[in-house]
Amino acid sequence: MGASDPLVVVGLDNGGTSNNATVLDASGRFLVDRLVENPSRVLQGPTVAVESLAQALDNILEVTGSPRSAVAAVGLDSPGPADADGVISSKGSTNFSQPEWRGFDFRTALEDRLQLPVVYNNDGNAAALYAHHAHFGPIAVQRSSISVIVGTGLGGGVIEGGHVVRGAAGMAGELGHVHIPTNGLLNDGQPLPECNCGFAGDAESFASLIGIERNLLPYWLTRFPGHELGKLGSVKAAAKLVRGYAERGDPMALKIFEQQAIAIGRLFTIAANFTDPSAYFVGGGVVETTPQLREWFLATVREHTALREEQARVATFSLVPDLDMAGARGSAIAALASIQER
Numbered sequence: 281m282g283a284s285d286p287l288v289v290v291g292l293d294n295g296g297t298s299n300n301a302t303v304l305d306a307s308g309r310f311l312v313d314r315l316v317e318n319p320s321r322v323l324q325g326p327t328v329a330v331e332s333l334a335q336a337l338d339n340i341l342e343v344t345g346s347p348r349s350a351v352a353a354v355g356l357d358s359p360g361p362a363d364a365d366g367v368i369s370s371k372g373s374t375n376f377s378q379p380e381w382r383g384f385d386f387r388t389a390l391e392d393r394l395q396l397p398v399v400y401n402n403d404g405n406a407a408a409l410y411a412h413h414a415h416f417g418p419i420a421v422q423r424s425s426i427s428v429i430v431g432t433g434l435g436g437g438v439i440e441g442g443h444v445v446r447g448a449a450g451m452a453g454e455l456g457h458v459h460i461p462t463n464g465l466l467n468d469g470q471p472l473p474e475c476n477c478g479f480a481g482d483a484e485s486f487a488s489l490i491g492i493e494r495n496l497l498p499y500w501l502t503r504f505p506g507h508e509l510g511k512l513g514s515v516k517a518a519a520k521l522v523r524g525y526a527e528r529g530d531p532m533a534l535k536i537f538e539q540q541a542i543a544i545g546r547l548f549t550i551a552a553n554f555t556d557p558s559a560y561f562v563g564g565g566v567v568e569t570t571p572q573l574r575e576w577f578l579a580t581v582r583e584h585t586a587l588r589e590e591q592a593r594v595a596t597f598s599l600v601p602d603l604d605m606a607g608a609r610g611s612a613i614a615a616l617a618s619i620q621e622r
């Protein structure tokens with residue numbers, strides 16, 4: 281063992297409750313085809329969380345029978361906000377609520393603990409990178425894409441030539457906070473949705489669970505008086521039930537999802553005129569649903585993405601695959617790219 285071991289890289293996806301890990305070999309093949317998780321313990325602070333990630337690495341190497349000496353690099357992703365080097369925002373965040381996390385250099389801390397090079401991406405960018413490579417395979421470096429992932433907020437990323445577009449401060453691809461035109465999108469008397477970031481009328485203010493809770497559901501309930509979801513007493517609880525109602529064909533729930541799909545289409549229209557990507561990917565709760573609702577949602581997004589004829593001929597609309605594994609896999613892809621470019 282040692283110098284003759286074929287190289288591998290490890291991807292570690294750090295989430296609010298668990299870490300998911302994967303191993304990628306130098307030929308670009310994943311050595312595990314399922315979720316391999318351990319508790320992330322981020323609520324116990326950075327020291328404990330870094331230790332949990334080290335355990336995730338040891339565990340995935342055991343599961344895949346890979347010797348530690350073969351690991352050339354590690355990819356780490358976590359929820360933001362963090363900068364391009366993996367320093368958690370000094371303002372703190374939902375996942376990193378402990379004061380010790382503020383301004384914590386997550387990437388360097390893991391690198392020091394593992395004594396291996398660590399490459400950092402935020403979770404949206406890591407998932408976007410995986411969607412891109414899973415779709416394009418060997419021609420990934422010749423293609424560009426944009427991924428939108430609808431969850432509690434709206435995340436995703438922009439990929440150009442197979443690489444994440446990071447920006448000067450690491451804040452490129454913050455798709456949720458891009459303003460979209462609301463003319464013709466807002467219904468009669470509907471107030472301009474507000475986002476937690478302070479903007480009004482940005483993509484996340486429509487297309488996110490928070491957007492449903494804060495903006496879309498309160499408005500649409502006024503248009504559907506007597507709707508069951510208005511009788512729950514908790515808009516937070518009701519917001520989580522909207523998808524189930526949409527799956528059963530509820531007209532109000534479908535209005536809410538239609539508005540989200542149009543908002544994403546308008547965001548993609550901006551992308552079409554900005555980077556003109558080869559592919560547009562959608563992931564998250566809105567498409568982790570029945571095939572019927574998923575197809576309708578994606579078709580509505582596409583219908584509201586205004587492409588020129590030349591663009592429409594070459595553009596693909598598709599789903600972010602294996603979303604539960606996308607962060608770990610995208611992180612591993614980033615780690616592999618980092619050693620191949622050395």
Ligand SMILES: [Zn+2]
Nearest residue numbers: 457475477482
């Ligand atoms: Zn925003």
